[in-house]
Amino acid sequence: MASSRDIIYAQPLDCYVEMVYDTKLRSVRFIKGVEGLKEVKISRASIELDQYFKGERTEFTCEMDISELSPFTWRVLNETGKIKFGETITYSELAKRIGSRGYRAVGRALAANPVPIVIPCHRVVGKRGTGGFSAGVDIKTRLLELEQKISPITFNRS
């Protein structure tokens, strides 16, 4: 299969982002600690992500392939995709929405998310803090700051 990859520089994250795709978006990953990469913006996904990081876009229209995932994981990611820009919900809340009480399983499913940001797994936070993030909590924190300009730690829900 002929898969291609685009690379963009995410100013708010201070790192590069690589997207692998063929007919649909396959994966998104963060490249930290590297400099001087050449940006390649061909796919719709890379263009939209680029706009997102510049604060010019709040939702994505590009298609992605998440067919390989298990039904539960799929449901979790699908539900995650409904969270709007600037919103955050907790792991347990997400579990509740898909009719489960397995909040830990939710975390596990989110960790398996092949396309971070496009499926906004960073908008799912812990009740007592930001929670974790596969690519590093620092990235999650910056993404949240980009979206709501306040520290998630300080964010209080009474």
Next chain:
DNA sequence: AGCAGGTTTAGCG
């Protein structure tokens, strides 16, 4: 069947 995970709750300092 057993274990670990991007958690949660409650309890104590």
Next chain:
DNA sequence: CGCTAAACCTGCT
């Protein structure tokens, strides 16, 4: 806020 301990549910070995 910091730490500990037990417990829900799914996915991997």
